[in-house]
Amino acid sequence: MAIGSGPISGPTSTAQHPALDETALRAALSGLPDPNVTGGLIRVTGRDGRWTGTAGPSIPSPAAHFRIGSITKIFTSTVVLQLTAEGRLSLNDTVRDLLPGLLPSEYHPITIGQLLSHTSGLQIPVCAKQNVPPREVVESALSCGHPTEPGKVTQYNGINYFIAGLIVEKVTGHSYGDEVHARILRPLHLRDTSVPALDDWSIPAPYTRGAIVQPGSGTVSDSDGLTDVSVQSPYAWAEGGMISNAPDLSRFFTALYRGRLLPPAQQKTLFTLPTGVTGDKQFSYGGLQRTVLPNGTTVWGKSGSYPGYTSGVFATRDLRRVLVYSLNPTGRTPELPYVMRIAEAAF
Template sequence: MATAALATVLTVGDAVPAMAAGAVPAVGTHQHQTLDKAALRAALSGLPDANVSGGLIRMTGRDGRWTDTAGPSVPSPDAHFRIGSITKLFTSTVVLQLAAEQRLSLDDTVQDLLPGLLPSSYRPVTVGQLLSHTSGLQIPLCARKDVPPREWVESALSCGEPTEPGKVTQYNGINYFIAGLIVEQVSGHSYGDEVRTRILRPLNLRDTSVPTLDDWSIPVPYTRGATVQPGSGSDELTDVSVQSPYAWAEGGMISNAPDLSRFLTALYQGRLLPPAQQETLFTLPTGVTGTRQFTYGGLERTVLPNGTTVWGKSGSYPGYTSGVFATRDLRRVLVYSLNPTGRTPELPYVMRIAEAAF
């Protein structure tokens, strides 16, 4: 599950103007032609420390390849970790595939696809608004833990009020819980089965999984998440590697760096989506406000301090912070994962990786 703070770790500055549909963004005038491996190595230097117990970086693409790890929490470059909200990219890809099959439209409403889920007083919310975080639905402060997805959504809607859909970008996990329910309703299969059939098996992503509600395990080898416990008054670390993956279609998946690199590369190459939906993948909503930008395919557009534009997704889970980002032309593809202890924000560590990578 991703908190708002952790979900913004690669977001820099104010929102930038929306691009024309299908346009290929510039990758920045300061980008190196070959990877700066010394800078990448330096980005992991000093780990472990009190704030991050370990990390890994995997770079692929036409500018070169590089992989390294640091710290005792990361046993190997292909270790598994909880990917948090990177899960959303798998969810949005399945939704776009269903749209390509004309089994739904991004203009379909939640009210039509899942009658009775949203209160009758709510304005119509479209599938496209869910994927781009412009639904206006309230932040799920009342969501119950460890309950089936529909119960989770119903509990999340039990407090707070929505705003008008299509006006403001507000990053919100409830959007993707509802998207997962739509996948199940339209396909007639479980969310996990659809992800496995449509993405994991075709791409041979053997180290990526969708845990069930009662499966708290993580495959070995895995990176070890350990955090201080809020409110405990103790600075001691507690191992949180084995924990409930209730975040489901919003943030519950497990993967590793090689699989995530393969997935993002295939997605950008158009191997998972036909041309119309591939264009949608990089299309930003127009006429919305907000400091963050998400496409109708769930990608976040970020402009780094050196002017480089990258697209991708960050994710977090207690003890884990990770991200997948790439230039649109796939010259550079970054996968990173850190094990923050929760003592201080990990933003400086992530920015150091981003600046070295791009």
């Protein structure tokens, strides 16, 4: 199926928005810290108003750095869409043609658009190595399990974006990090956002403290029994390895949704969903997840998680509301109820 044939939502997500409810936003952070989440940060911007709040000892400031996990994927997809705008590749190009020999010859051809929309059919990377170069991550991930036919089912898979990062490097001749910096970070003045190197597990100060109950991988605090994992993180590169903060993420997504980073054709693709696929979640050809909240509001964005970190950026298509949140879960219980409480307060 050719890219660009799927549906695209209109420029507004709901007819009316209630006023920004600062009381509800404060309540979404109330009770923190608790045994399950040591701290939280909320930043809401947009035409409906602005509000920022933090809670808990793990959040030193509203502009603290944190590991953004899979929000990184939207930086990656933006670079890929820019390359399509420049005519240097097409979302209908295949991995087989761009990176010969990376995927086994018996696999069905997989397009770049299928990578970005998580419809590639590639197997979940239960065998993937960590803290090795990206190509080795991909090769190890494919060493067990079998793919399904691409273009049929949405199956969220970080290996798709490791491959996308390799394509960026092959097409440009530059490192993935250099391309992200030149195309996004420098033009938008995102000075608190970075792509760490393979051997760099540091995080700039001030940073939020990720601490989990899993022992043996960091410094254990006698006072809370948690292991600090803030400076120990698997290398996730173009799939989930970036560091940022709430102001930078808000600026990036606002610029992206306003069309500052992509020309009109690729801007449409950013919000275009694949057709004829099944699955519980919907991801666009720009990697954005489309979510309808319980109150009926449609938002687009991306979440990201690492041990000790859960964050996300979601916005209405018309940018009336842009939400950035970051939590520090301990791993004792799922963090989804905390995230939904924030989302329902913000939108």
